[in-house]
Amino acid sequence: MSIHQTTIDAHGFSPEEYQRLLEILGREPTITELGIFSVMWSEHCSYKSSRLHLRRFPTDGPRVVQGPGENAGAVDIGDGITAVFKIESHNHPSFIEPYQGAATGVGGIIRDIFTMGARPIALLNSLRFGELDNPATRRLVDGVVAGIAGYGNSIGIPTVGGEIAFEPGYAGNPLVNVFCLGVAKADALAMGVASGAGNPVYYVGAKTGRDGIHGATMASAEFDEHSADKRPAVQVGDPFMEKLLLEACLEVMRTDALVGIQDMGAAGLTCSTSEMGARGDSGIEIDVSLVPQRETGMTPYEIMLSESQERMLLVARRGREAEVEQVFEKWDLHAVRIGEVTGDGLLRIRDQGQVVAEIPNRPLADRAPLYDRPTMRPAYLDDANHLDLATLAPPADPRRIWLDLLDTPAVASKRWVYRQYDHMVRTNTVVLPGLGAGVVRVKGTARALVFSLDGNGRHCFLDPAEGGRLAVAEAARNVACAGAVPIGATNCLNFGNPERPEIMWQFSQAVDGIAEACRALDVPITGGNVSLYNETDGQAIYPTPVLGVVGVLDDVTHVLTRVFPEPDLEIVLLGDPAGGLGGSEYLKQAHGLVRGAPAPVDLDRERALQELLVDAARGRWIRSAHDGSDGGLAVTLAECCVESGAVGAQVDLPESVESVERDDRFGVVQALFGEAPSRVVVSVATGQRERLLSRARERAVPAVVIGRTGGDRIRLAVAGEQVADIGLDEAEQAWGQGLTRHFETVASREA
């Protein structure tokens, strides 16, 4: 029976792609085969628009144990221990069902980590939403945060930090990116391979239902006004099941009865069987009628494409079956043998013995479509990059601007968010959320792992290449501010429709920027995720690469946070004192503009700054370090002062002489609220000023003493002239409540 053209179209094949399918099979596909090809060749699984570009990332380095290609990347942190980490997006599912979408995103990334044989020890998330004055957005935020909390808290992996931003462009397409970090003994990494003909293939975990069928293709399709009625089945997360799977899988891996293991994520059984086979250069054969099912009457097509959560596929060594089965029994899980590895290189699917699909495995993966899509610099840039301060209304009183910025949800304390996350479980969290990068100690060693997620859609909108460089620099800088050496990176590239040349240009530029900065800062990319088609009704989100950088702190007792620890310490500004207003929070907040160009990062100077920070932490020359970002130095300083045991400061900032946008009316505003990379505010340990300044000179990092901690107010001067002054209680009131007040009356669905 021949497959109808409408069926082929509904599976998203282009004519050329379908032709290639026919060549591979040498015949017409069965419906199950068509489904398998369609998910494997979807954007989500095949990276067909992005693969070409991702090759430009640096992925090697002396510390890299596992680069891109496996379930997660891995770097050597010393003491025979490997850090395993990855980031994943769950944007579309979270928009459709915020709680479950976010929850299953967390579940998915955790599986990627323990699949590698690593124990997950920390989670981060990076979130983007529309503005909070819209009640629908507030419900979305409420649901996403509750979903992340619901899953992470229950499974017992601390969520130790992240980032959250609000821009109108994300209103119809929020971004939910989650990052997980685990640790493994260097020699105990597990791989997603199927090899050794005759070895049994096991299915373990939740039963298969009709959830998320075509989820992988859905994640690659633009939203339109009909999406709401398509109502694709939503997966419901079961963190309890995953906790059992996590413990049982780690226990099985401690035996050597296992050949390979992979979770069933996007495209479920299809992806796990064919990828494991392809990696092991083997065939694999399963019978879908043996797959545990939650619903009756499921077809082979449905079983192969289901995205039910909390399932794993594993290949055991023949003769060692009993050991594997016993471990799962202990955890009340039943490992079910559904097939075996074969030597014929075919992915063969049976249903009660009868073959329903038979596909050569290598070509399914290797001959997946690959596109070099056209790129074109978008027309909006010329206008958007042009910022003329003379056309702006005169700035308000600096004190007023300062308080307003502190109270902006993007800048204000994220306490409302992270209070909902168990950030202390497992007793490794050395720095509580809100104080800087995530810091977890590695028990049994003196070390800690330090990690940060950063990205700024506004910057990338105005200059995607610079935005990419800035994101890498900021994430690495946040790691260095804690005293750690950045050693590896992961990334999540959230963009619009790649078939539009302007979007593809943004993508390509951002990749170039990221690649360049990763090389310069010596943080190879070990993996990541691409999420395309982030558009609603033809309106794309800001191009939003999110960078996750992981660093290692050899001695955990050297750790630093952003907070000024006590009065009477000197405050030093490291890095470039000049800030610009292009793309700044001030411009958006006070003038409603996303305009100009973000201040560029000088990567050599950035690297020198980060090395200086690591030296200063090791030498205990400094007591705190905080990276200035959104809202400029005035906001940075306020953030150093508030929070636990608040201490005030008197600071005199240099005038921003070199700023690009010269306008006398804006001199003070630029000094206080101008943004620039490679700037860090530190408090100096008593008696260590000269050492810090001389080391800074050696490394050619600008360093100026700008003030002293103490008192119960934050007083700011520019070039000797007092310009703004707020009480710690006022700062805490504005900054502490800026986000929370939006949520006081929201009734959550999960209530």
Add this chain to the structure above:
Amino acid sequence: MKTRVFVTLKPSVFDPQGRTIVEALQSMGYGSVRDVRQGKYFELDVAAESADAARSVASEVADKLLANPVIESYRIEVDGDDGS
């Protein structure tokens, strides 16, 4: 008027709580309980002239707030009224 709203997961949606409860009951010796699905139950006190009016308020409220139409469906009962 006392109005009851029952919110249940749609039949195709997986109910991990229900499954865990059945397994617990089975290990406690209640093998005769073959399946459990867990839902939510709301008792609303609605100021309305008639059962119909109360029902219509309750169903608006269920649509907007009490139930999540993507994964849940609901049923309403009004005191002294058996339609459903």
Add this chain to the structure above:
Amino acid sequence: MKTRVFVTLKPSVFDPQGRTIVEALQSMGYGSVRDVRQGKYFELDVAAESADAARSVASEVADKLLANPVIESYRIEVDGDDGS
């Protein structure tokens, strides 16, 4: 046999979820909803010969597991049986 168990907080126990829902509804313009109490709802599939037998299994199960008598009370309905 389909058996339903409704578990509600005892009237003396404060129900913050219900209160939050009332407040949200009032801010959404549903002033006519004067009170909301939230409970749990279980659908049990019980293998039993009669409605009475199903009811008795359900009430044992509710006593032992589904409801916590310190804070909750429950009610049972069996398909094709209106006793309560």
Add this chain to the structure above:
Amino acid sequence: MKFAVIEFPGSNCDHDAYHATKHVLGQQAEFVWHKETDLRGADVVVLPGGFSYGDYLRTGAIARFSPVMACVCEFAHAGGPVIGICNGFQVLLEVGLLEGALLRNNRLKFLCEHIHVRVEQTDTPFTSGAVAGQVLTLPIAHGEGNFHASPETLVALEANRQVVFRYCAADGAQTDAANPNGSAHAIAGVCNVERNVVGLMPHPERACESMLGSADGRVVLESVINTFASAGAA
């Protein structure tokens, strides 16, 4: 002395309790799987925090039926010291070793932060090393920690001096703002009439090393170690 840390499916602070007792305080510690039916000669039992059975249905509701709970009850009835932390406290309430129940936090959100509790009673094995009225800084991490009991039970708990920990401000004052979850009488932890079973929502085991933000939780675990040592000496 030997601690038994009970592991239910879904427990996730089991490793925290094990680490604190074994590696920080240098005692013997063993995990005891919920299907086991003996406590392996333990001197003290810890029911750790987490989400036993996913907290599905109701916190602690399913875990109380685990085989090991019969041993725990027997151990408790024989006077052995038992501490339930967070989810472990919820299990102790469900199984009836302690009185009361825990409702959802009054603001409905899960809450993870450091709070203060006042030690109200020092004649339990877990508070004997504290000074009456001592204020401890401890982390909480729960969604259902709102202690509830009938008015009669509350009167009895107070009259019998069974309220062991109460939420308070940093200076020990009892204020509404210092009660994070709406608990009746600001109750953070209680004991049984015999005083050998203690349950509390805050996590002393997460506060045994100053690097983690507070070491105030040590007094709870050290109390039971010292009680045992002096009992052994006597």
